[in-house]
């Protein structure tokens with residue numbers, strides 16, 4: 001595109017400069033092409049010889065649709081691309097499993113603390129909120145990362161607000177667990193002081209769990225903030241709202257020390273297709289697009305990795321995804 005400056009590092013240059021790159025994420029406003037870009041990036045990584053998993057943590061899925069292949073519920077080899085597997089995570093199943101786990105812990109705790117009461121009420125209040133579902137999905141994502149069965153992971157993240165909370169969660173978890181551990185330690189010391197029997201340190205599975213949990217979160221945070229291993233890419237269109245969304249996103253990610261891979265501009269109308277005969281409607285769109293492209297290059301200077309054209313159809317099937325991958329990594 002005409003506005004491209006020599007100072008931008010391309011997607012290809014960026015990825016080639018990070019041989020250890022292992023965790024790749026895509027964020028942006030709804031409908032800008034995150035799933036497509038995640039798919040294209042996964043194809044490109046697989047073509048570079050990395051065993052790659054394309055995973056979706058988005059409760060509203062479209063991986064199977066995009067690939068024209070059922071990849072729901074388990075990692076499935078993608079037909080037509082070697083080294084590539086795709087997995088639409090079963091959100092319902094993940095959440096149910098999380099509920100069972102939390103029930104066990106709460107029931108154990110009530111017994112331990114000698115509290116007579118129904119676990120159901122506690123479980124209800126612990127699980128009946130959107131944060132619970134998000135943290136369940138976050139943990140599921142971390143499980144996949146820790147299993148370490150692939151050389152590279154591309155995550156098609158949920159739209160903005162969710163993804164943002166998803167990652168903020170790791171810091172919140174840390175703070176929360178520290179507080180919990182502190183009060184558990186105090187309670188345990190108190191029990192010891194009050195108890196007549198000189199029974200030293202009782203086994204405390206809840207404490208063990210919290211310590212284990214904090215370790216996991218710490219490890220996840222280490223991976224997610226390592227700029228050799230991790231990169232977040234932001235997808236925008238040459239339009240006001242998607243630009244505003246990723247601007248907020250980028251500022252927020254800077255704050256959390258999460259490595260930003262760069263910006264991808266999608267659905268740009270190719271001016272080469274415009275002739276005298278082109279309808280005024282399209283010409284107007286292109287004039288608008290020019291203004292926003294200028295804004296994008298100013299605002300995200302040095303961060304633009306790729307500019308992709310608006311195709312005349314939606315992007316479906318492996319062949320079209322490969323074409324998109326080659327444009328993304330041109």
Ligand SMILES: Nc1ncnc2c1ncn2[C@@H]1O[C@H](COP(=O)(O)OP(=O)(O)OP(=O)(O)O)[C@@H](O)[C@H]1O
Pocket residue numbers: 028029030031032033034035036037058062159266267268308309310311312313314315316
């Ligand atoms: N450059 C493009 N040209 C034409 N169609 C495109 C382009 N990029 C994406 N699309 C199409 O736009 C639609 C939205 O893309 P996609 O599903 O990747 O967006 P998304 O950001 O993941 O959306 P959501 O926020 O709902 O998850 C899809 O039908 C996709 O095929």
Ligand SMILES: [Mg+2]
Pocket residue numbers: 034035036058062156
């Ligand atoms: Mg999507």
